Amino acid sequence: MNIVVPIKFVPDLVEEMTIDESGAALDRTWLRLIINEFDDHAIEQAILLKERGGGQVMVVAPEVEGVDDVLYTAAAKGAGRLIKLTGDLGNANNHALARVFATAAKDLQPDLVLIGVQAHDDLDGAVGPLLAEYLGMPYLGYVSAVEVSDGKATVRKEYPGGLMAEMEVTLPAVLGIQAAEHPPRYVVTSKIYQAMEATTIEAQAVGELDPSGGLTVDRMFQPEAAERATMIEGDLTSIATKLVEIFKELSVLQ
């Protein structure tokens, strides 16, 4: 079974984000990009499926700073092929990215495409369901468990409010992973070094991007709070003391 996992990179939310001079985009000068965490879950789910039923896991990523490390880490976990898409993908919208992924994925003849259900910077849609349409495959998202047999995948899909459903989809299909059955595994650095030695990253140049279906943003800003929290200052003891006072005021503590 061929499992393709296309991944994208997103700003690390732990870092401070600023708006650039245009006022309509994030300042990318110091922006730290990390793998979209849901894509990390998609890699994990792909590896779990491979471990259970065999097959090959192929990870496809756009070229950004740090991509090689992410790809080699995937190889250390068990991905067999690493494909890096080169070209001007830094500002590609999700429609353009999905089209690029579709072209790359077609050559890999996937039975299953696993991809993060969303990314926190999605603005013109999520990559997964767009990709599914461009590939002519069905899409099922918000998936947190996958079993494959007889050309079908049985998946667990999450609905709002804690309800879940067991759904069946004919392969080939694209699944949007909300969470892998197990949290993404940790790999030690020595294993990543081994993967660097043993695996080659295949570079593939992408053609001209087609961003149609995307949006134009006129302004980006940090949300203004209607009423920001009253911040409690001081050392740990005085913060704790103040919180206890608040608990008492609210009659949570008598």
Added chain:
Amino acid sequence: MKQDIYVLIEYLRGQVADISCVMLAAARELAQGTNGLVVGVLLGHNAQGLASDPLSGSGQWLAADRMLYVDHPALAEFTADAYQKALAGLIKDNMPCVVLFGDTSVGAEVANGLSARLGLPLVSHCYGVRVDGSVLKFVSKICGGKIMAEGALPETTTLVTMIPGGFKPEHGRGAQPPEVTTVASPALEGLRISLKQYIEPTAGDVDISREPVLIAVGRGVQRQNNLALAEDLAKALGGVVCGSRPVVDQGWLPTTRLVGKSGKSVKPKIYLALGISGAPEHVEALTGSEVIIAINTDPSAPIFNIARYGAAVDLLEVVPVLTEKVKQARSA
């Protein structure tokens, strides 16, 4: 292109989701700018009853000018491919100005697929819409709630997936039943997705939606061992521990304790958010809380925008001290 605003009425097992009313409120705002109608679209099978009285017996109706009802056996339960096929024709034939969907595991899936299939632009994570002169504007909440992105809605038919928060659901309910028109369903053949069964939420655990004191932990808890700090505080305070997605995905808390879009919505007297950044999919489940207190090392974390009190400190440092203080207060 027509001026009407379409809304896909989202429901699950006969219950209309709140997001449907949020979208109708947003649609009304847009329709005032376009001089069009607000049209609710409900897909189902043998669901005429739901289409004509979606808020069943509440004496209130969806605040739409018209309802379109599409009936087909394949639409009895939600699947993205049947919904997409049924909606593709409806959208192409009518080319409404805007079609609103919930940014949920139902709506987002349909909207995204339709964007690619019909070549129509899509706005995701949309928090608000407004009319600015002759221009319709969207604002989306991205990057975990840290950034707002604003722009003009494209002039062609645009698909929008909405998150809650920007419009009140009560503004999407009305006192007048809208006229319901049944629309013929296209042939829904070659479907590749089917529902096998619903899996009920695990029973037996505490129901966090009923607990008055919730100690919620997020990514800031860092390690499974550190959950004991929250447990100790919960015990001292007489509360229950719950968490955000990353903690549940790690398997550190059962899914019954998940607060957020795919978990429970809560309405405690006090919600103590420990190491939770306040991403939109978490925050939308907290709106019923009386008082939110947030502890997070990042002073720019969006959780402080909705909390009443906050402290920008490390939960791992402050929680043990707090637990001691609570114990002292109890024994005093």
